[in-house]
Amino acid sequence: MDNLKAKVVLVTGSARRVGAEAIRVFHANGANVVVHYRHSSEEAEALSSRLNDIRKGSCMTVQGDLSHIKHLKNIIDTVINKMGRLDVLVNNASTFYPTPIGTITEDDWDDLMGSNLKAPLFLSQIAAPYLKATQGCIVNIVDVHGFRPMKNYPVYSVAKAGLWMLTQSLARELGPDIRVNGVAPGAILWPERGENQSDQEELLAKTALKRKGTPEDIAKAILFLVRDADYITGQVIPVDGGRMLNH
Numbered sequence: 001m002d003n004l005k006a007k008v009v010l011v012t013g014s015a016r017r018v019g020a021e022a023i024r025v026f027h028a029n030g031a032n033v034v035v036h037y038r039h040s041s042e043e044a045e046a047l048s049s050r051l052n053d054i055r056k057g058s059c060m061t062v063q064g065d066l067s068h069i070k071h072l073k074n075i076i077d078t079v080i081n082k083m084g085r086l087d088v089l090v091n092n093a094s095t096f097y098p099t100p101i102g103t104i105t106e107d108d109w110d111d112l113m114g115s116n117l118k119a120p121l122f123l124s125q126i127a128a129p130y131l132k133a134t135q136g137c138i139v140n141i142v143d144v145h146g147f148r149p150m151k152n153y154p155v156y157s158v159a160k161a162g163l164w165m166l167t168q169s170l171a172r173e174l175g176p177d178i179r180v181n182g183v184a185p186g187a188i189l190w191p192e193r194g195e196n197q198s199d200q201e202e203l204l205a206k207t208a209l210k211r212k213g214t215p216e217d218i219a220k221a222i223l224f225l226v227r228d229a230d231y232i233t234g235q236v237i238p239v240d241g242g243r244m245l246n247h
Contacts, residue, residue, distance in 0.1 A: 004227060005030040007134075008083045010075075012066065012123070013093025015040035018141070018185070020047055021215035022090060022222050027051050027058060029223065034079050035061045036093070066093055066119035067111070076126045086130040088226050091120035091163075092141045098152040109155055116159035121166055128174060137179040139222050140167045144186045144240045164236055171234030179233040181225045186240025187212045208242025 015037040037044040051059040064071040095115040146160030171180040
């Protein structure tokens, strides 16, 4: 993976935010990229158009609701049919919102577990034969709160804890042909649903670096695990400014 030229990278949930930055970084390093989206068609097509202007035929988009297993096979089939191969799967798509105890519904559970744990498992399973053929790899976007639970977010924290373990489990199941690792972001982008200023300040105060990270910090960590880490598998790298140092 030291040379990403002509390699094909699929990043789920990549029309916007961290996923889009990962797409741009992989593309800048020579890879052909697949922008997956659920609803953000305009942003996905705009990103794809910009990248294809830079390098013709280097980017495609694929739509799919990751909560439906049948859509997952369609996503992988579309990529293989159009790109001919798959070298890297980045399970980035996620839902994130508070579920304080006493308010949790079954729909909350199904949604948060579905996007953060169920989809990465089944998408990895479907993609595995194609990744094996290219000696490829999987990178899961976990969360530091999968290791240190976030107050009022028990379902999300449990889902990401499961993804942490899934990363290790898949590494054992899919080795030696496929490497599987994860990146655990800390304070990178505030949720679009909004966190109040005091919550943001409290979160940053718990980091060793006392500042927010950037989507590029996450994208560069993903790139490292794909391109430069041939002897690393089953690991999750926190990119959190030292948040996990604080109990």
